[in-house]
Amino acid sequence: MVTDDVGSDLVHIAVPVAYVRHVAALLAELDRQGGALRPPARTATRTASPELAARWTVPELRRFATGRSKSHQTVLKVLDLLAEQPGQWLSAEAICAAVDVSRHRLGGALAGVTRMLRSHPDFRDLGLPINRYVTGSLDDRAGTFYWLTAEQAHQWRQARAGPG
Secondary structure, three states: EEOOOOOOOEEEEOHHHHHHHHHHHHHHHHHHOOOOOOOOOOOOEOOOHHHHOOOOHHHHHHHHHOOOHHHHHHHHHHHHHHHHHHOOOOOOHHHHHHHHOOOHHHHHHHHHHHHHHHHHHHHOOOOOEEEEEEEOOOOOOOOOOEEEHHHHHHHHHHHHHOOO
């Protein structure tokens, strides 16, 4: 997308030649309808793959659990909470209430620890050991939900129990 003219209300968008006729018809229809334009409802949802989060081994989780930053400690509390209720989807709001953090702090902690993992050579390809689902406009519940599978919860409890 290119915006050449400062102050112009035109935007240049590359469109495959085969679709030019359709785009022109769509624009003409929108002009006929008039009024404020509403963007289409979001239909795609993002979800963390349990396969990705499940790649963590108990020794890696043990090492991960040694993190000492405030963000890391918040994420560890979240993992402890989720491990108590395997397979149960908990909303971000429920997690915030249970671990006594603000929604902003929870988001910042998850993002900060994710950045740390991406920069670490041993954890770069793992991502957080948490499953996440962000609802779309077609879901009956709105929000972000987190959970651990039964196996993930078992591994996390083993990691928290210490070596042995």
